Amino acid sequence: MAARIEHLVTSGTFSLDGGTWDVDNNVWIVGDDSEAVVIDAAHDAEAVAKALGGRRLVAVVSTHAHDDHVGAAPALAERTGAPVLLHPDDLPLWRQTHPDRAPDGELADGQRIPVAGVELTVLHTPGHAPGAVCLYAPELNTVFTGDTLFQGGPGATGRSFSDFPTIVESIRTKLLTLPPETVVRTGHGDTTTIGAEAPHLQEWIDRGH
Known part of the structure; x- marks a missing residue:
């Protein structure tokens, strides 16, 4: 059975710097009928576990450690025995949500995560968060961008641990170099493509977000 991409939306809150907002998160499952990887265990471990069914969970991969993206990761790991993986630069953010449980x-940049006959290549893309990563799956013509790149531009950089010039450089060097037909599956909202976003790089820089 060939690898496929499944999509789940979970809802909850995002809290940082003293504020809290209601958010809907995209949870991505990459796998086949026997094994899978979960990208961003957001809000609801039970809903994600239900979507997995009886499949073996290879890993819970966190694109970054904002609480809306990692809130359910320990609970999902506990249910499945799968490891939670996170870039170490995001440990300060992780500890704000899970002070008593480490990933x-x-x-690491360039690391490959095999699942169901395909590989997810880790691209370290700091800016939205220091340890933000994207996951590129060329066999699936897809990059999972977390909150680094959305339909319409870069992720937010107005809060702690974020930096606008850094996120633009990450997108320019790590994402816009991918084939233009690559589908961009984001942490929130709609899917886009590298080709649709690439022409707007200078606009984002001029706008300064």
């Missing part, structure tokens, strides 16, 4: 493993 199980680290993500």
Whole structure:
């Protein structure tokens, strides 16, 4: 059975710097009928576990450690025995949500995560958060961008641990170099493509978000 991409939307809150907002998050499941990887265990471990069914969970991969993206990660790991993986630069953010439970493993730029006959390549894309990563799956013509790149531009950089010039450089060097037909599956909202977003790089820089 070939690898496929499944999509789940979970709802909850995002809190940082003293504010709290209601958010809907995209949870992505990459796998086949026997095994899968979850990208961003957001809000609801039970809903994600239900979507997995009886499949073996290879890993819970966190694109970054904002609480809306990692809130359900420990609970999902506990249910499935899968490791939670996070880039170490995001540990300060992780500890704000889970002070008593560390991630199980680290993500590094260029690392490959095999699942169901395909590979997810880790691209370190700091800016929205220091340890933000994207996951590129060329066999699936897809990059999972978390909150680094959305339909319409870069992720937010107005809060702690974020930086606008850094996110623009990450997008320019790590994402816009991918084939233009690559589908961009984001942490919130609608899917886009690299080709649709690439022409707007200078606009984002001029706008300064």
